[in-house]
Amino acid sequence: METSVEKIEKYPKHKSSTQEALGRLVKNKTAMLGFFVLVIMVLSCLFANVICPQGYDAQSITERFTAPGKLPGLQYIFGTDNLGRSMLARILYGGRYSILIGIGAATVGMVGGVLLGLIAAYYGGRVDNIVMRILDVFNAIPSLLMAIVVSSLFGGTVFNCIMAVGIAAIPANARTARGPALAIMNQDYIEAAKSIDASNFRIMLRHVLPNISSVLIVRYAMGIGFAILTTSGLSFLGLGVKPPTPEWGAMLSGARQYMAQSPYLIIIPGLAIALIVLATNLFGDGLRDALDPKLKY
């Protein structure tokens, strides 16, 4: 007699849905392009101190406003700024802040949003009503404006930037989480879980969250790009990270007076922002296609 386990093992092994999604993701050329650009950018920013050991503040008065490629050497590849600082160093060190704030803010926004959304969907009724009405209020304030207001409250440090951009993202994330969670709450297996007296926390964590995870993962990936974009906007307005911290948006904002004679001072930081956000969005789009093959667009 075969045991049931042996019987099961006889069946052809099917890939898990995660493996299948991963397979689809790897086959997606644009998503992989985004991924590689991201990896290269993140790694070079992480190793900024190796690539540019002089740091982002080293000035050289004799070599101010050097256009890219005018002087030989890696440090001058992007030229120098108004104080003769290597643009490469400033971009790489600045990238650390952008990436850190992007990931941090996306995480804050996601955790806050998912918590709110799940609670609203799970408890429903009055709780849901209250949460939704609060979200209605936030809905009337666009996220950039929200970030501006919050950052004006706390002032410009990296941590405050993360909080400002993250909090601004919470309402949209909460709505994203609540919709599908509400649909899941109406499924029979939630009823089944309740019937065996599973705790609320367990139901949310084990039954609801995994089933809305693909939406959230995509949202998170896109959220990082969006957070980087918002942060750079804040810094551009002088409300985010303050100079001399080399944040990309702040660099761009500081360079606008040299727009006419040294356009590369504007082009390069902007290109850095655009490239990293584009890479995250390409990757996020690919993730969505991979996780939800029904939505092939």
Added chain:
Amino acid sequence: MDEKKNILSIKDLSVHYFTVDMGECHAVNHVSFDLGEGETLGLVGETGAGKTTIALSILGLLQSPPGRILNGEIFYKGEDLLKKSEAKMREIRGEEIAMVFQDPMTALNPVDRVGDQIAEMIYLHQKVSRAEAMEKAAEMLELVGISRDRYREFPHQFSGGMKQRVIIAMALSCSPKILLADEPTTALDVTIQAQVLDMMNELKKNLGTSVILITHDLGVVAQMCNRVAIVYAGEIVEIGTVEDIFDHTGHPYTKGLFTSLPGYDDTSKRLKPIQGLMPDPANLPPHCKFAPRCEHCCEMCEQRTPEFTEVSPGHFVRCHLAEK
């Protein structure tokens, strides 16, 4: 019967779907049949057997990609529909050949008034003013037993059975020569089913329309059809009159269909379902498609493709057992 003219004849139709995930699906394989004037032909088979694909091919509505008609001819009034231009096909669709779709819940445009959706069809094909088209649409509604007062309502205000009647009214509004009815009653309650079928029969008689009735319900076939084609894995395995199929069943698959049905006169017998599942259309058995599930399967079945054998006039069976 034989003297009757054929209004539609399909010759050697093959349709494949080309998909990234599943490869090449052989949805319809070398299907041939004729439809006589005023006749009702039943296309019977399981879900995924290729019935709907046949109907869509006739109308030229196959989604392409992924679908592609590889081979075959579809003669309507002596002309091959597959060779017609898109503009010519648009004139035929609705006016000459109309279709009733499977799911009435989704087949109507949710943001358009019910009456206007019928009028759209009439206005397209008949040289009438908009007002006349609307009047005719209201008459069609009454014809299928819906008050013309409901002309200006939207699909969400209608029940499933009423929606299906609207769709039938729409399909018949230009008095088509052929009606393709794709499981018109599957989505409906049994009581509504009977109503809809009676109505279709009535209208068919009055308008002289030929019908291809796609279904998996043999009861519906017995009630509605003159002839029946049994479709399995994209092939017609048996075709004949209703009497041929019901009383002189030739193909093991058709027999299987009958034995898996509960009959009200022989309650003592257990139901005998057909073993196994439909073969994967991307990976069909090379010869007899039914061989892996057939209880009469022998060596020959796996070595040679069975011929389509005429066992009695007009009754064809694709099985080695019938060849003997």
Added chain:
Amino acid sequence: MGKYIFKRILMMIPVLIGVSILVFLIQAFTPGDPADLVLGAQQSEETKYIWRDKYDLNDNIVVQYGKYMYRLVTKGDFGTSYITGTSVNSDLARRLPISLTLAALATVVAALIGVPLGILSAKYRGKWIDALCRVISIVGISLPIFWFAFLAIMLFSVNLRWLPVSGLKTAKHWILPVLVTGILSSASIMRITRSSVLDNISQDFVRTARAKGQKESKIMSHHILRNSMINIANIIGAQFGNNLGGTAVIETCFVITGLGTMMVSAINNRDYTSLRASVLVVALAISVINLIVDLSFCLIDPRVKAQYTAGKKKKKKEGKVA
């Protein structure tokens, strides 16, 4: 229908009250005495007290809020600026039309670009034109708007000298800010239009229309687009909100004296009255836009209208989420 519009307008009131509380809390949470910041810490307590009294800042926060709301509702008075000592109403009256016009024009441009390209992209899905549109739209949502603005200024104003660099004096001045905002905001509209049309393109009712013998162009305009309009109207409304909320950035780029620059300078000067007023006005404008979008749903989709006119409150909320 009229009853619903009335109800829907009533629903805006709690939202606006919520926003007003929120913006009022900004000041409560900010550390430090506004008097110190505006007058300087070295001023005598008495001077500061008198100054604070002028702005009701000696009252507790609830009373402050009550007085503020009373003046706002009864007299339409948005308060007195800490910096200039005059009412911010005149500032608002001057700046709001500029920002509203800018956001509205940009949104119109965005819709004019985004909707047709989105439809085209969906219609020719998988073809080169779709690939091109998708590249454009994903680049569009990835570019920082101020960078895009600077590139445009460098090209069209500095190098080609076709258009003025900054300000809003003539019609020519408006071209760059409107186009820059509009083009970037068209990217989102394009994406949503495409996906929404694609959602509907494979629906059964489209097949029904084809089976009627309807022309493809009519099927697109009469059946597919009408069913996609809800999503499209929604994203256009959202983009208007984004453009209005983002005026701070675009106005800074082009040195425009609108609401956005008013907010930025209000924050820098700790002029909370101005900040409060400008955020409130933006929120009001966005609420009105949301209202219009919601009402347009009723025109587009009879099912939405049915939910409202039947007065089924529960269903409405669920419908909004879906």
